[in-house]
Amino acid sequence: MTESNARFERIERLRSFLKIGGRRSLYLYCLLTGIVSGLGAFAFSRALAWGEFLMLYTFAGMNNTHPNGEYYVDLNPDPNLRVGRWVLLFLPVVGGLVTGWIVTRFSKDSAGTGTDSMIDSFHNKEGKMEARVPFVKSISTIFTLSSGGSGGKEGPISQIGAGFGSLVATITGAGARARRTLLLAGTAGGLGAIFHAPLGGALTAVEMIYREDIESDSLIPCIISSVTAYLTYSGLNGFGSVYRVPEIGFEEYPELFFYAVLGILCFLNGSLFIHIFRKIQDWAVGWKIPDWLKPAIGGIPVGLIGFFLPEVIGTGAGVLQDALDGKQIFEAYIPNVLDTLGIDKIPDAIGLQEDGILSTTNLQKEFAVKRNLLLVLFFFGFAFLKILTTSFTIGTGGSAGMFGPALFIGGMLGGAVGTVTKMALSTSVSVSSFILVGMGAFYAGIASAPIAGMVMICEIIGSYSLLPPLMVVSIISFVMSHKLTLYRNQKENRFQSPAHYWDMNRDVLEGITVEQISSLLRNIAVVRSSVLLSELEKESMKIQASDYVVLNEKEKYLGILSLRKIRHSPESREFATNLITVGDVADSAVPAASLDQSLASVLKLLLEFDLDKIAVTTTEGKEFLGYLRYAELMKVYFEATVPQKNRSIG
Secondary structure: OOHHHHHHHHHHHHHHHHOOOOHHHHHHHHHHHHHHHHHHHHHHHHHHHHHHHHHHHHHOOOOOOOOOOOOOOOOOOOHHHOOOHHHHHOHHHHHHHHHHHHHHHHOHHHOEOOHHHHHHHHHHOOOOOOOOHHHHHHHHHHHHHHOOOOOEOHHHHHHHHHHHHHHHHHHHOOOHHHHHHHHHHHHHHHHHHHOOOHHHHHHHHHHOOEOOOOOHHHHHHHHHHHHHHHHHHHHHHOOOOOOOOOOOOOOOOOHHHHHHHHHHHHHHHHHHHHHHHHHHHHHHHOOOOOHHHHHHHHHHHHHHHHHHOHHHOOOOHHHHHHHHHOOOOOOOOHHHHHHHOOOOOOOOOOOEOOOOOEOOOHHHHHHHHHHHHHHHHHHHHHHHHHHHHHHHHHHOOOEOEOHHHHHHHHHHHHHHHHHHHHHHHOOOOOHHHHHHHHHHHHHHHHOOOHHHHHHHHHHHHOOOOOHHHHHHHHHHHHHHOOOOOOOOOOEOOHHHOHHHHHHHOOOHHHHOEHHHHHHHOEOOOEEEOOOEHHHHHHHHHHHOOOEEEEEOOOOEEEEEEEOOOOOOOHHHHHHHOOOOEHHHHOEOOOOOEEOOOEHHHHHHHHHHHOOOEEEEEOOOOOEEEEEEEHHHHHHHHHHHHOOHHHOOOO
């Protein structure tokens, strides 16, 4: 035995040991996938935090707030390394240049959102993903976001898990169904870890691949992976919700009207977002420049916008945290705008008059109204600018996710509607509640994932108190957005997915192995290779057989001989009667079936080689056991598909 053959046998034995043999072994690999996803999320979040600290906080001098559950570098930047805010004009361009080179050089599948690539892999590639994609995606996204590109970090994190799940399926020799399940399990693990949302991550993974359906078969594996990833990541990073939120809730029924308006606004802005993103994406494809240069070109408008309004670049998570905390995130801009508009500063309180009545001037009321309306305009403006920066960053080939920007845009829309609601109802309306509801509803609309959007937000904040308005707004946004989708590769439902063609056209023979019907094996039309062909032709007339199984001198399977295709002619019979043996004309290219093979694959062999029987050998070697006829296969199929009471009796 050669060294290569020995190595091959060792690999085959290892693969046989690791083989996914059922649901339990699949769940075990989902557990392993979750651990890797959690560790990958931890490593990625650390690397991104250091990149942001160096590029945005040290060089550019930005000082953003961080969400409660997000890791950040708790150090004071070195003032000697500070370049100034003007560097934001160039950082997105440089980051785009590096990202474009990395993606073009090592993996073009790493460009864009990452989620769309995963969905395409699920539907059209049997869950296969190149092993290098998660690594390249992570590196390119770190350069994109730390240099000021607008996007989310969930894309590479989910691809780390998805790539590992696909790799596990390759190593174990898993089929397409198990591979797709592990792909989704890895995606769920990444999302569940980074957003501290074990259930939300699982639901997002199974819901985002369809517009009006869910991949229910993979729900349990995704939950196992997501919970495992969440526990792994939280054990290293700390437990708790992602965002720190004040007291929130839903108590006043009149608020429902404004929540409904928020749902409509989420649909309108979601439609605008998808339209702008698609236009820029298609426009960039037509540029007559190298692909590696395109993300740098997209970084030019991002840098211009970021120089004046740095809040709308990067992940935007810190801005959302400020808005939830009730901080005036626009306080640096409002005084200048008020002064430009000729609006005086708020007058001092006049206090109590001599008669004991509190004096509230019309000027104070007018100022409050104008200031609140200005806040509303800023909320809408930030949402629109985030749409632009994200579209230019990712649409031109940058690498980042879409979930983060969706939360930002929806949060800004919620802040605008919440401010108007507070003005209209004059009650203790929680603007933070509107921000959170907008975050979930906006993603529910653009990704066709209403259940995932609702649950994800509840887990991100660690409370289900906003579930009623979340349900109302998310369903409104989802129903109105039914013809829209952020991801090009989403399918309407499983009936349109190649992943479920087997389900839609189910072959019952796939579920039956040769071993299960081994009692039907025959040994009549069997001949040794040394027999003369002329003698076999005479013998075939007695048993009315046309195809024979041929064995060699050691009783091992040699091939198939079809007398319908090879017979003596009257001229050759006289001269070659005693010359041609069965072994000379047997077709050794016809493979034998094994006991663990499905009847569907056996039927394919019969049709491919135009035979009426196929030899069956042991799984380990070529020990002949008997042959299976086409007639037996049809009998088994008939018994498996036609109910007993409906079978006709001849």
